[in-house]
Amino acid sequence: MTLRLTPLLLAGLLLAAAPAATAQKKNRKTTPSSTASLAGNAESAIKEADIKRDLFALAGDKYRGREGGTLDELRASSWLAEQIRAIGLEPAGDDGTYFQWFNLQRTRLTPGSTLSIGSHRLRPGHDAVITAPTNARVTAPLVFVGTATPAELAKVDVKGKAVALQISGAPTDGISYRRYLFGKLRDQAAELTKAGAVAVVFISDAPAQAVYDHWSHIFERGRYGLPGDANVKVPAEQTPVVWLPSSDLSWARQAGQQFSTELKVETFAYPSVNIVAKQPGTDAQLKNEYVLFSTHQDHDGVRAAVAGDSIYNGADDNATGCAALLAIMRAFKQQPASRSALFVYHGAEERGLLGSRYFSDKPTVPRESIVAVLNAEMMGRNAPDSAALLGSTAPHLNSSDLVRTALAANQAGPQFKLDVEWDKATHPEGWYFRSDHLPYARLGIPAIMYTSLLHADYHTPKDEPARIDYAKLLRMTQWMYLTGWAVANRPTPPAREVGFKLER
Ligand SMILES: [Zn+2]
Incomplete structure (x- = not known):
């Protein structure tokens, strides 16, 4: 989750979203499942012990806070790619690899x-x-x-x-x-x-x-x-x-x-990376469409010490999302869906949603084949029974069809009490504008964010693995997975809201 954008910066970023792309026109075979069926899912492959182990590994001091554009982010990204390879998903980045490289531009005093x-x-x-x-x-x-x-x-x-x-x-x-x-x-x-x-x-x-x-x-x-x-x-x-x-x-x-x-001011470019993997779908036609599971692997690196600790581990922000996606991959590997599942870890989110801006601009699959984006951002804190689904309230709502599927998955699964305040356009934190679903939403792609919201340890060295509620994170992961499973098996992709336009 990025820091709050200043109004000045926002003014530059608030480009009107592109008109919703035309709905898929070609005829396709119907699938056995009904619109929001959860039948046949592999939820049991998602295990709290796996999530906890992966989160401790990624958010440990070894990766020094994974700052975007540093070797720490690259080493953490290599570790993630190794886990994905072990799970058995196919590379879907550049040139047959799990990686999509891009450059950050940085301007600072010399x-x-x-x-x-x-x-x-x-x-x-x-x-x-x-x-x-x-x-x-x-x-x-x-x-x-x-x-x-x-x-x-x-x-x-x-x-x-x-x-x-x-x-x-x-x-x-x-x-x-x-x-x-x-x-x-x-x-x-x-x-x-x-x-x-x-x-x-x-x-x-x-x-x-x-x-x-x-x-x-x-x-x-x-x-x-x-x-x-x-x-x-x-x-x-x-x-x-x-x-x-x-x-x-x-x-x-x-x-x-x-x-x-x-x-004196200097400006220079240096690399960050997105990690991209896929589990192909089973349906001859629908496999050409993708449900995109999104998160970010970077955090804030090493900074001024607070109480003697200078490593900003980013356990909730956003090793929770990273561990959740690995768990969801295991489920899709065990039981693929009709559509393909695409997993994108975005680099340099904390530097201004840079990885997701890059990937949504230059996706490694055809952009029109992405039927929905489910974004995982900070999912392991606050009350055990509460959570939020951002993108579920106008003007942020760009697919009520997708939101209905997500709400049905919540009812069938974890049954979180959903906060509705943080998705309101009037909420002072502007939470909706601060994570990786945003560039996709601007392009008209149905997009939602799963989050357990802000807490006092946000962007401090106290955001550590020991402070995560793993039982809750497991249920957040199940919720995302069940939504994605339903979307990946429905006969038609989620409908897009007519006339969706992001304003704030
Ligand atoms: Zn953050």
Whole structure:
């Protein structure tokens, strides 16, 4: 599950979904099963012990958090491919392999970028956040303006100066502090730049420090996209905006200091990988259609330590999905369905759904042959009897036919109480927009996400295998499998919602 997208980023990503593709036209043989029949399934091949063993292996410290585009992600991907080979599924990636390679584009400050305030030398990205990567070269006197109230600003001429100020205030209108803070960083920097400041230095207060602690390592990494994406283009030169921790306040506020920086931006491409496998169907015609089981194998890697632990294991996010797909493969191997089952582990999901954007753009099977996408994302936490099916509520609903099949599978199987709040367009987390079913939904392909939703350990080093509810994860896996089994055996593919269009 990716971090929440900023409204700015979303504006760029929110392209209208393509019109729903025309329904399959060719005649086909009817299959023995009724529309949502679960008869003949191999659910018993899905075992909690297998899921638990696989999850501990993948989310152990050995793979160091599987960060997209790193050797850790590639080693974890090799391990997954070995498991798939042992289960006996066919490769369905590039050139007869289990892999589909693609490039990430990354744009960041060069390690050689420099920043100093008075006698303090700071490493940009490490000791100080630069809020937007930019090429810039500035040397100017630093002036501290307190919390930059109009009264404080009236006392100084900021023209030609680097302006330091302390962040203050908290929202009173119910918006999250993080949104408030990022808005403040952007708007106040713009105002000061307009007034003639040549650099802006924000210093955290206590609440801002909490956000700084969590976000500084995200800023440090820079920006990721697929080659050609707007967010990874090197931006035009702009006023450097620096954000410091609260511990720097005592010296940063002192008068008579010089601010000096030389920032350089670099952009480069490097590989990530999708893992793709299939179990061919048994029906001579329907085997040319695919039910796509989706998940992502990457997580957040090694970052700032929390309580002495720097490995972000991503056990729930998303080793649960990875272990679930291996288990579902075993069931399809034991008893293939009429249609083919396609399994795609998407790389670099946490870097912005990059693997799923790539695969949905360049699928290794004909795109029109993908009849449904069932996406597994964070399935092993929270109350044992609750879960959510994202993509089941308008405007996210793109196939009520598929959703009906999934709800029937829930009734026939695990009988989770389904949360309906998190799929609403008004939900502040925007959960629907943060996982790998999204690029497929944008293309009009029926798509749903299975999830047990957010928890306090999300994107922290505490998301560890020991904290997973394996009995629940087993039932989530069964639910996905039973849905996929029903879809793979029905006479016709799930109907697409007419006029589906994603808006937020
Ligand atoms: Zn995530």
